[in-house]
Amino acid sequence: SSLPGIDRWIAVARGSGMELRVESPDGREDVGVLDESSDPVLFSGDRPARCRVFDGPLVDLNLMIRRGSAHGVLDVVCLGSGDVRQLVHPTAVVVLSGAAEVGGHLLAPFDAALLEGSLRDAGDRTPWIVHAIEPSRVGVVTVTMTSP
Numbered sequence: 001s002s003l004p005g006i007d008r009w010i011a012v013a014r015g016s017g018m019e020l021r022v023e024s025p026d027g028r029e030d031v032g033v034l035d036e037s038s039d040p041v042l043f044s045g046d047r048p049a050r051c052r053v054f055d056g057p058l059v060d061l062n063l064m065i066r067r068g069s070a071h072g073v074l075d076v077v078c079l080g081s082g083d084v085r086q087l088v089h090p091t092a093v094v095v096l097s098g099a100a101e102v103g104g105h106l107l108a109p110f111d112a113a114l115l116e117g118s119l120r121d122a123g124d125r126t127p128w129i130v131h132a133i134e135p136s137r138v139g140v141v142t143v144t145m146t147s148p
Helices: none
Strands: 006-014 018-023 029-034 041-044 049-053 059-066 070-079 084-087 092-097 100-102 105-107 112-114 128-132 136-145
Touching: 006 029, 006 070, 006 092, 006 136, 018 041, 029 041, 059 070, 059 136, 070 128, 092 100, 105 112, 128 136
Parallel strands: none
Antiparallel strands: 006 041, 006 059, 018 029, 018 049, 070 136, 084 128, 092 112, 092 136, 100 105, 100 128
């Protein structure tokens, strides 16, 4: 795929993994291997990309941001049963595996919570709390608008 003007993050949510090939500006291919233990990868949508899934179905989590309009980050946090993590200014949380409570709501795999400004006062610096009910992997999305 090629998505000019878009910054892209990708992480493997479930499956055996994939090989990601992203064309570099000089025509070479940057090759990376991603699986459930890999950190999310950031790459430019201006660069043609393709992937090959290793074995069986794969679910991935993508964050795509229009360059110049916003800045985004995708992190994956691994939590043990009972772990609690404070998140400062997240935009969304997606449970990739396990179960977690966010803002008083129980989230199962592939459930998401949108934590937009309307849910907290803009000046409220209180972090969001993620509480793992069981061992969990959680995608944490942070998006900051750079233009109106």
